[in-house]
Amino acid sequence: MNIITSRSFLWFNCHSIEYLLRFLLAINDWLHACVTVERFLVIFLGVRFNKAISKQYATRTVWIILLSTAASIVHDPMHRRLIDDTEEGRTWCILRLTPQLEIYDRFINIFHFLIPFSLNFILAIGIIFLTARQRSAVQHEVTFKQQLRKQLSQHKHLILSSILLVILAVPRLVISFLPNCMKSAKEYKLFLAGYFVSFIPPILHFFIFVLTSEIYKKEFEIMMKQKWRAFQRRLNPNYELSSRN
Structure with a gap:
């Protein structure tokens, strides 16, 4: 909106802000999935679960996620340009992609969105089924269906949180597919509302993971x-x- 006129500052913002937001949000989703994977392995392996080995794999996994995610969206800052609009008196930060890169960009957006949330949902159901099966095997007086209902009641927050995270992240995915620019001040409310809603899941992680788990x-x-x-x-x-x- 031409409030800031420093060319170097505008160039830095254009090439870094959106990239960092995409990177950090994707990292957040993947680490969210990693926590669910570890919860599933704890129940699946039982006494065979090795905490020391889990820590080693966790460290490696974090580095792999960081590097691979950063590399997968590195095309974003490389294809951003500043364009001065003399007619409207503002400077645009434009992302120009070839048709092939545009397909890749959309695929990456869907990949970083769909895979982590699918892992969360599927493994949350797996945790409930495994726990119910293990409990029914030990407590013979209680049937598997009864244990399943009990575990669904106790761990329903895992499924509900996965669904809630998907719903809150959908606006960010939808906005990433919109090619138009916000030329009117009247259009900003819908864009901003959808954009900032996607930041709610990272804010709620403490409540979702810590306060809902006794351990x-x-x-x-x-x-x-x-x-x-x-x-x-x-x-x-x-x-x-x-x-x-």
Whole structure:
């Protein structure tokens, strides 16, 4: 809107902001799926689940996701240009893609959207079925159907959260397929509403993953208590002695 006139600042924003937003949101979705995968493996492997090996694979997986996601959308900043519109008195940040790149760009958008959310939904159902089967095998007086109903009641938040995350992320996917530019100030409300709705899932991750899980919630409470004690010890070296008394 020609409020900022610094050419270098506009160039940096044009080539970085949208790329970083796409990158971070995609990373967020993939890490979300990784948490669900680990939850599924904990139940599927049971006592065979090795926490130390899981940490090693988690570190490698994070790096693979970071590098592959960054590489998959690197075409975005490479094909962005600044165009001065003298008629409207503004500078546009235009993404110009060849027909082949446009098909690839749409495919990547769908891929980073569909695969993580599909993993979340499918594995959430798998967690419920596996838990019900394991419980019914141990508690013979309770049938599999009864256990399945019980597990659906206890873990319904996993399925509901997966569906909710998909619904909230759909506007971002739809907007990514819209080629038109926002030329009128009257058009911005719909675009902004749909755009910022897609940022709700990252904000809700603490509530979805931590507060809905007894194990994660317990670990979070223990960690917070440890941090609080460490903070108190820094302020007062005699904190441990006074607290015991």
